[in-house]
Amino acid sequence: MLTFTIRRLVLAVPTLLFISLVIFLLLELAPGDPMAQVPLTVPPEVKEKMREALGLGQPMHIRFWKWIVQFFWIEPQVLIDHYFGTSFSEGDLRVISWQTRSPVMDIVVQRMPQTLWVVGTAYVVAIIIALPIGIYSAYRQYSWFDQMGTFVSMVGFSVPPFFSGVLVIVIFSVNLGWFPSIYDTTHVVNDWDSFVVQLNQMVMPVMVLALQITAQLSRFMRASMLDNLNQDYVRTARAKGLSEYVVVMVHVLRNSMIPVVTVIALGIPAIFGGAIITEQVFKVNGIGQLLIGAIQANDLPMVQTLTFIFAVLIVLFNLIADVLYGILDPRIRYD
Numbered sequence: 001m002l003t004f005t006i007r008r009l010v011l012a013v014p015t016l017l018f019i020s021l022v023i024f025l026l027l028e029l030a031p032g033d034p035m036a037q038v039p040l041t042v043p044p045e046v047k048e049k050m051r052e053a054l055g056l057g058q059p060m061h062i063r064f065w066k067w068i069v070q071f072f073w074i075e076p077q078v079l080i081d082h083y084f085g086t087s088f089s090e091g092d093l094r095v096i097s098w099q100t101r102s103p104v105m106d107i108v109v110q111r112m113p114q115t116l117w118v119v120g121t122a123y124v125v126a127i128i129i130a131l132p133i134g135i136y137s138a139y140r141q142y143s144w145f146d147q148m149g150t151f152v153s154m155v156g157f158s159v160p161p162f163f164s165g166v167l168v169i170v171i172f173s174v175n176l177g178w179f180p181s182i183y184d185t186t187h188v189v190n191d192w193d194s195f196v197v198q199l200n201q202m203v204m205p206v207m208v209l210a211l212q213i214t215a216q217l218s219r220f221m222r223a224s225m226l227d228n229l230n231q232d233y234v235r236t237a238r239a240k241g242l243s244e245y246v247v248v249m250v251h252v253l254r255n256s257m258i259p260v261v262t263v264i265a266l267g268i269p270a271i272f273g274g275a276i277i278t279e280q281v282f283k284v285n286g287i288g289q290l291l292i293g294a295i296q297a298n299d300l301p302m303v304q305t306l307t308f309i310f311a312v313l314i315v316l317f318n319l320i321a322d323v324l325y326g327i328l329d330p331r332i333r334y335d
Contacts, residue, residue, distance in 0.1 A: 009319070012316075012319070015315060016311065017068070019308065020068065020311075023304055024067065070095045071305070071308070078105070095305060097299055104305045111289075111290050112286075114183075115284070118183075118202060118205045118279070119209065122275075123210075123213060123267075123268065125210045126213035127213075129210070129214050130216075130217035131221055131260075133221070134220070134224075134260075137150075137218070137222045152215065153214075153215040153216075154215075155215070156212050157216070160277075161212065161281065162280075164208050165278055169281070179200060179204050182283045183282045183283055185286075187201070204282060205281075208278050216263070217263060217267075225256045233251065234251065265317040266314065266317055269310050269313035276291060290306065
């Protein structure tokens with residue numbers, strides 16, 4: 001397993017380099033000019049100097065190489081300097097946002113906690129709810145509980161977040177007045193009362209995100225459990241006299257979790273992208289809203305960096321899913 005993990009980590013390096021090249025070329029070929037929002041009264045020679053200051057006057061391959069060096073070499077040094085008080089990155093050029101004229105990663109680090117509060121909580125809540133629903137729905141197939149779970153899952157799949165988000169705002173914020181309709185990103189959690197306020201404003205965005213995730217995971221869990229409940233090893237375990245709880249929760253559940261682990265692991269990067277609409281609805285000043293603003297402002301360094309971060313998360317959690325396969329199923333061996 002260790003050899004497989006190291007081999008996959010080494011293979012991830014050229015994979016990420018290729019992904020970064022594709023992202024860079026796609027954004028370079030996309031229409032738009034960062035100087036388009038500059039007032040028309042600015043002289044052309046001043047615009048040209050501004051383009052050179054942003055690094056737009058250099059050839060494409062040089063700009064790509066500089067971005068690679070800054071992202072993979074300088075930014076990790078900045079992180080080390082921040083935590084250990086060193087000065088490895090002192091005086092080095094960093095990836096600068098065209099929109100804010102500040103380092104891209106500094107803005108991402110500022111916005112990340114807001115997204116993690118909402119997205120992370122929603123994903124944990126969805127897993128806690130979806131797995132038991134899927135297990136019991138499969139065990140009691142076609143029961144009233146299974147029918148109700150199927151109905152809720154279909155609703156979760158069908159209703160888009162821009163509709164369900166507005167709907168819960170109208171019901172729980174406007175009509176009932178239970179929760180705030182706008183997420184306060186300036187709120188700081190430093191005691192129990194402030195933590196309660198944070199939970200109070202997280203309820204509605206977490207509800208909207210968790211509904212979609214729960215619908216997906218519960219159906220995968222149900223389908224996987226149904227496939228294994230009719231296998232020969234289940235009948236053999238029951239014939240040996242094992243209790244129904246041990247058969248279902250130990251033997252069947254462990255084998256059923258193998259495909260579900262893939263959905264959970266690969267769903268983590270996807271939910272960061274899926275939270276863009278929810279962040280817009282509830283005014284959560286997180287990664288999703290940052291990406292939308294960067295696209296609208298044609299801020300290519302910001303869009304490129306955020307898109308590449310999503311790619312890194314996909315590669316990382318794909319590796320985690322493969323490693324968990326070997327833990328859940330002893331028959332799977334990579335070495």
